[in-house]
Amino acid sequence: MVRKEWEAVLDDNREALIRAVGALTDEQSRRRLVPSLTTPIGLVKHCAAAERIWFQRTVGGLPEFRCDGYARGDDESWTVPPEQTLAQVIAEYRAAAVRSREIAQTAADDNVFVHYRRGAVTFSWICAHMIEELARHAGHADILVEQILATGSISG
Numbered sequence: 001m002v003r004k005e006w007e008a009v010l011d012d013n014r015e016a017l018i019r020a021v022g023a024l025t026d027e028q029s030r031r032r033l034v035p036s037l038t039t040p041i042g043l044v045k046h047c048a049a050a051e052r053i054w055f056q057r058t059v060g061g062l063p064e065f066r067c068d069g070y071a072r073g074d075d076e077s078w079t080v081p082p083e084q085t086l087a088q089v090i091a092e093y094r095a096a097a098v099r100s101r102e103i104a105q106t107a108a109d110d111n112v113f114v115h116y117r118r119g120a121v122t123f124s125w126i127c128a129h130m131i132e133e134l135a136r137h138a139g140h141a142d143i144l145v146e147q148i149l150a151t152g153s154i155s156g
Helices: 003-021 040-059 086-104 123-151
Strands: 112-115 119-122
Touching (some): 003 086, 040 112
């Protein structure tokens, strides 16, 4: 896949996630329909952390404390403070994606980077992984949102 294709597919998946949750109220976005920590708003928060992990930390080489938000792939990446709105989480995610695009411009497809858990990976692998991650979570969001809107419930 050529560079412009990687970028286009990544951006399509980023927008699919945002579109999926866009019709929800703040209360609906916090509904938990599965035993895990997964909620629509949590999916967006987690994907912002994934952007930071792969692009800011791994490609950009930034220490975690210099990233523009949470940058670990643990349970905390799904946690949204009660005062943070869905619109704010989407804005946070968009900002992380913008920074990812900027950092991606500094890398060649065959550059090798060391991820703190996975070890050495190429930039192309990172792009493929992020496409997979974002597509999976956009699909999760589609299903959760469909269930939430079908019930008409906004309780959390």
